Amino acid sequence: DAGITQSPRYKITETGRQVTLMCHQTWSHSYMFWYRQDLGHGLRLIYYSAAADITDKGEVPDGYVVSRSKTENFPLTLESATRSQTSVYFCASVGLTSVSNTGELFFGEGSRLTVL
Amino acid sequence: RKEVEQDPGPFNVPEGATVAFNCTYSNSASQSFFWYRQDCRKEPKLLMSVYSSGNEDGRFTAQLNRASQYISLLIRDSKLSDSATYLCVVNPSGGGADGLTFGKGTHLIIQP
Numbered sequence: 001d002a003g004i005t006q007s008p009r010y011k012i013t014e015t016g017r018q019v020t021l022m023c024h025q026t027w028s029h030s031y032m033f034w035y036r037q038d039l040g041h042g043l044r045l046i047y048y049s050a051a052a053d054i055t056d057k058g059e060v061p062d063g064y065v066v067s068r069s070k071t072e073n074f075p076l077t078l079e080s081a082t083r084s085q086t087s088v089y090f091c092a093s094v095g096l097t098s099v100s101n102t103g104e105l106f107f108g109e110g111s112r113l114t115v116l
Numbered sequence: 117r118k119e120v121e122q123d124p125g126p127f128n129v130p131e132g133a134t135v136a137f138n139c140t141y142s143n144s145a146s147q148s149f150f151w152y153r154q155d156c157r158k159e160p161k162l163l164m165s166v167y168s169s170g171n172e173d174g175r176f177t178a179q180l181n182r183a184s185q186y187i188s189l190l191i192r193d194s195k196l197s198d199s200a201t202y203l204c205v206v207n208p209s210g211g212g213a214d215g216l217t218f219g220k221g222t223h224l225i226i227q228p
Binding site: 033041044045050058104107108 | 219
């Protein structure tokens with residue numbers, strides 16, 4: 001089925017470990033995003049990508065790394081996880097002109113990460 | 117002043133009532149405005165765009181007030197299923213999707 005999927009949905013890890021959250025979309029959307037959502041902060045943009053091999057920082061990029069070797073995949077890596085990175089992570093995508101017309105970002109179901 | 121501000125609530129409203137909440141934005145050059153809905157522990161989903169002339173979709177009405185820099189969402193004849201968090205989204209740049217700024221959300225609880 002077409003859509004945007006994230007994995008894993010739930011992850012518990014320890015401080016200092018590397019964690020990779022996967023995001024895969026089947027629409028060939030050009031733009032992809034990673035947000036984190038925390039109580040009291042709402043959704044905050046971590047990184048985004050306008051196309052394959054093009055990535056850029058968002059509001060809170062520190063401690064995260066992304067890559068976009070293929071249009072459909074946008075993994076997010078926490079190179080050395082910290083407790084402050086405990087959060088719900090949402091991946092989203094949108095077509096090249098969609099957002100200016102409809103504002104419709106399509107979100108994955110979220111990845112809930114706990115760093116102990 | 118934060119870019120996008122919403123009253124976090126919760127708004128506790130009896131079923132069948134009308135409820136409205138606002139969202140203020142700081143960038144007067146903002147051009148695109150949206151309401152998203154997020155159910156508990158779920159992903160946000162687009163509810164409706166907000167046009168300058170206002171727009172209505174069934175029981176939902178969205179309006180934009182550029183002079184006072186706020187958008188509003190009105191829900192008539194509220195249903196239990198309307199219980200959710202409503203996120204205000206503003207695109208300050210009026211262009212790319214990377215500019216979308218989310219409010220922290222207003223929590224709505226419809227009571228039977």
